[in-house]
Structure formats: structure tokens, C-alpha cells
Amino acid sequence: MNFSSLKNTPPMYLYLVSIISFVLANVIRDKSLAFYYFLLLVGFIFFILGFIRRMKAK
Numbered sequence: 001m002n003f004s005s006l007k008n009t010p011p012m013y014l015y016l017v018s019i020i021s022f023v024l025a026n027v028i029r030d031k032s033l034a035f036y037y038f039l040l041l042v043g044f045i046f047f048i049l050g051f052i053r054r055m056k057a058k
Contacts, residue, residue: 011057014050018043 021043029036 009053011050011054014046014053018046018050021046 021039025039
């Protein structure tokens with residue numbers, strides 16, 4: 001799998017996707033617990049990716 005678009009994404013966009021995922025997870029929490037955990041995991045992964053990209057840029 002080629003993730004070249006993810007490799008070229010600025011860290012700010014990764015943080016933005018992370019925040020949106022956390023907010024959606026909070027909204028969905030009462031309706032679907034499995035989707036809630038999925039969105040939390042996605043948010044955490046994008047946050048870590050953004051943090052790693054930021055640290056490599058310095």
C-alpha cells in the first residue's frame with residue numbers, strides 16, 4: 001500500500017483530523033460503542049502521526 005499522500009501531509013492537517021475524530025467520537029458515544037472506540041483509535045493514530053511528522057521536521 002502506498003501512503004505517499006499521508007507522508008506529504010503537513011502535521012497541522014493530521015492534528016485537525018485527530019480533533020474532528022475526537023469530537024465525532026464524543027457525539028457518537030451513546031449511540032454506538034464500537035464506533036466510538038474506532039473513532040478514538042483513529043484520532044489517537046492521527047495525533048501520533050502528526051506529532052512524529054512535527055518532530056522529524058525540526
